[in-house]
Amino acid sequence: MNHYKLTGHAATTPAVASRKGRRSIASVAGKLWNERYLYLLLLPGLLYFIIYRYVPMLGNVIAFQDFSPFQGFLHSDWVGLKHFKKVFEDREVIRVIWNTLYLSFLQIAFAFPVSIALSLMLNEVRGERYKRVVQSLVYLPHFLSWVVVAGIVTVMLKSDGIVNHFLQTGFGIPAIPFLTAPHWFMPLIVLEVIWKESGWGTIIFLAALAGVNPHLYEAAVVDGANKWRQIWHITLPSIRSTIIILLILRLGSVLDVGFEQIFLMLNPLNKEIGDVLDTYVYYKGIQNSDFSFATAVGLFKSLVGLILIVGANKLAKRFGEEGIY
Amino acid sequence: MVLLALVGLLMLFPFYYMIATSFTSGAESATKTFVLFPQKWVTDAYQYIFNSRVFVRSLFVTAGVTVVGSLFSLLLTSMMAYPLSRNITGQRFFLFLVLFTFVFGAGIIPTYMVVKATHLIDSYWALIIPGAINSFNLIVLRQFFLGIPNDLTEAAVLDGANDLQIFARIIMPLSKPALAAFGLFYAVTSWNTYFNALIYINDPDKWTVQVILRQIVILSQRLDSLSDGQQAAIAQAAPPGETIGMAAILIATVPILALYPFLQKHFAKGVMLGSVKG
Numbered sequence: 001m002n003h004y005k006l007t008g009h010a011a012t013t014p015a016v017a018s019r020k021g022r023r024s025i026a027s028v029a030g031k032l033w034n035e036r037y038l039y040l041l042l043l044p045g046l047l048y049f050i051i052y053r054y055v056p057m058l059g060n061v062i063a064f065q066d067f068s069p070f071q072g073f074l075h076s077d078w079v080g081l082k083h084f085k086k087v088f089e090d091r092e093v094i095r096v097i098w099n100t101l102y103l104s105f106l107q108i109a110f111a112f113p114v115s116i117a118l119s120l121m122l123n124e125v126r127g128e129r130y131k132r133v134v135q136s137l138v139y140l141p142h143f144l145s146w147v148v149v150a151g152i153v154t155v156m157l158k159s160d161g162i163v164n165h166f167l168q169t170g171f172g173i174p175a176i177p178f179l180t181a182p183h184w185f186m187p188l189i190v191l192e193v194i195w196k197e198s199g200w201g202t203i204i205f206l207a208a209l210a211g212v213n214p215h216l217y218e219a220a221v222v223d224g225a226n227k228w229r230q231i232w233h234i235t236l237p238s239i240r241s242t243i244i245i246l247l248i249l250r251l252g253s254v255l256d257v258g259f260e261q262i263f264l265m266l267n268p269l270n271k272e273i274g275d276v277l278d279t280y281v282y283y284k285g286i287q288n289s290d291f292s293f294a295t296a297v298g299l300f301k302s303l304v305g306l307i308l309i310v311g312a313n314k315l316a317k318r319f320g321e322e323g324i325y
Numbered sequence: 326m327v328l329l330a331l332v333g334l335l336m337l338f339p340f341y342y343m344i345a346t347s348f349t350s351g352a353e354s355a356t357k358t359f360v361l362f363p364q365k366w367v368t369d370a371y372q373y374i375f376n377s378r379v380f381v382r383s384l385f386v387t388a389g390v391t392v393v394g395s396l397f398s399l400l401l402t403s404m405m406a407y408p409l410s411r412n413i414t415g416q417r418f419f420l421f422l423v424l425f426t427f428v429f430g431a432g433i434i435p436t437y438m439v440v441k442a443t444h445l446i447d448s449y450w451a452l453i454i455p456g457a458i459n460s461f462n463l464i465v466l467r468q469f470f471l472g473i474p475n476d477l478t479e480a481a482v483l484d485g486a487n488d489l490q491i492f493a494r495i496i497m498p499l500s501k502p503a504l505a506a507f508g509l510f511y512a513v514t515s516w517n518t519y520f521n522a523l524i525y526i527n528d529p530d531k532w533t534v535q536v537i538l539r540q541i542v543i544l545s546q547r548l549d550s551l552s553d554g555q556q557a558a559i560a561q562a563a564p565p566g567e568t569i570g571m572a573a574i575l576i577a578t579v580p581i582l583a584l585y586p587f588l589q590k591h592f593a594k595g596v597m598l599g600s601v602k603g
Binding site for chain 2: 032056150
């Protein structure tokens, strides 16, 4: 790979391009004609982006209307910021935003460190074969669908499932309603994320750990450092920047907690605590046809997300790292 | 070491539990709340599932959508990535169009409305077109194309080849490993996706396997109640719901497991590519 950056600054427009004024229309047309087949290749993808990515962005205008499917975009009544006012006044929306942030916080606080711990453990494994087997096992759940994961959890945790049976016969604990009790919702979601994604999350850390100079460990051993001190003084500091960057970028998408997983675990009994922005937009907009309000909530989410990502990226660059764009 | 072995087993346990449950006979699971070591391994649940028109149809639907969708996505992605790897006029603008979708999503409702306006609701294409190009894949594939030495294409130009010919006869064949990786990526996503089927498909005849799985495993609906009534008659003879659910999950996971060795190889590489960015 060459060292081309995505920022686009390095996009080497031909020298001609800088001499704008002097270029005649004919030469532009000539260049375009020469590139005609390239544009032909570009066209289907471009149409896709315009129709399915950018037209919907424009479609967000219905957040400023009282949209009715019968009147369409053009003839629905304009109501200005009415729906946005409602977004900030509606107790339900506030609760949903709170749920989203709280869940994100839990995931960062509990799921994220598991990946780090797991990669530290994997890094200590010396047997190459054993290491590969364990890696294969911990990566696997990443490729399962959320329906499958939620399905397994449902079957294992229901009131007469294996986990409750074990708790009952082993410890005499009465059946716990894991799936319906509201206070079990968030822990379950976080545990699922840990099971499904923490193995996968080790890849980047393991790559960073592979780059640590082995001489450092040799020197530490000479100084009499035991395994724990080596991890504390050498291993962790050497992946510190990776950890910081991943954390910052995770903060940038703090409002994205994953529609499918949440939706599949929601039921009428835990909806109060489990509803997050994406699922709320789905229920309001698609199930209840409250299009304008749901779009306003969605647009609010996208705009905050945009600010957060750009901010996170700036922050990452301040730490001397490349951002995501 | 030992702790890690435990972690590995923890990852493995649900799989074992599913397998054990799915092969348990109805009589045995009626007397016990759960079974870790079935006395007799029976395939009742599997026979039942493969006799269910609803489930088999959903498997065919999902397989078809996955194959057609992955090829379609791969074609569209590479066709767009190639011009973006050349210095075409407006390249920076087009790249910006793609990159902007990383940071700003259009939202569920407006996207739904466009899908509806383009008459895709209840069409299999609704499972293919709205997510046809993954911006991230597009950018990484473009990086890959940028890495192909110019000499090869210049030689072809001297031979009088146009850009279409270069793309089809030089670039694509040279990129086979990368294309295989992205094809797998699209295939897994397509096979696993539940969201699109949930919001764009109302017709139960067109449900994908993930939708059926949710109905029978999470919502505990009976498989026969999902069909058009013909099978209700044999409902009495059906194995217990849990056994069927576990068997259904395993069947829906087999394609992923079959591809897993390839996935692991390519995906780990892809993650690094994405983070190092060429």
